Amino acid sequence: MKRAGFARKATHKRLGRKTELAPGDTALKRSTALRQGERGLARSELKPRTKRIPGKQERDEASERFWHAVTGGKARCVMCGSRRRLHAHHALQKQTIKRIIRSWELSPHDYWRLVYAPEVGVAACEDCHASHTAKLPPIPASKIPASVFAFVERTFGREGVAAIGREHR
Numbered sequence: 001m002k003r004a005g006f007a008r009k010a011t012h013k014r015l016g017r018k019t020e021l022a023p024g025d026t027a028l029k030r031s032t033a034l035r036q037g038e039r040g041l042a043r044s045e046l047k048p049r050t051k052r053i054p055g056k057q058e059r060d061e062a063s064e065r066f067w068h069a070v071t072g073g074k075a076r077c078v079m080c081g082s083r084r085r086l087h088a089h090h091a092l093q094k095q096t097i098k099r100i101i102r103s104w105e106l107s108p109h110d111y112w113r114l115v116y117a118p119e120v121g122v123a124a125c126e127d128c129h130a131s132h133t134a135k136l137p138p139i140p141a142s143k144i145p146a147s148v149f150a151f152v153e154r155t156f157g158r159e160g161v162a163a164i165g166r167e168h169r
């Protein structure tokens with residue numbers, strides 16, 4: 001969306017610029033040179049935007065909050081009920097959340113708050129989590145609380161709900 005703005009700006013500059021043509025030069029050559037100049041301008045202006053990397057500090061804080069919220073208090077393993085060595089399992093994988101929200105233009109705080117939304121977390125003991133990761137067997141979708149599905153549908157849409165199903169069978 002924003003790229004269109006840059007392109008328009010570049011076009012304005014192009015129209016206002018006069019390029020010297022040596023006798024014998026063709027109009028085709030001139031337009032080729034201008035197109036190359038335009039690309040260079042757009043690239044340098046876009047650099048800060050495309051290089052924007054969400055903050056490490058925001059990520060670490062969100063990750064910490066996620067872990068405490070999911071494994072703290074009276075949390076039990078969603079598979080075996082154990083309260084020992086709990087892991088915070090992402091019912092919707094981080095990479096899936098990142099893919100869905102990639103184009104949302106969020107602040108680093110909001111971006112990481114969604115990637116590590118505690119509402120998407122499920123407690124699983126070390127053994128059951130390892131079993132899930134190795135699919136020996138995985139945590140089935142039937143063990144994911146309805147509240148997680150509701151949050152995911154509200155926040156990430158049907159695509160997120162479908163992904164939970166795919167990731168838990």
Ligand SMILES: [Zn+2]
Nearest residue numbers: 077080125128
């Ligand atoms: Zn367990």
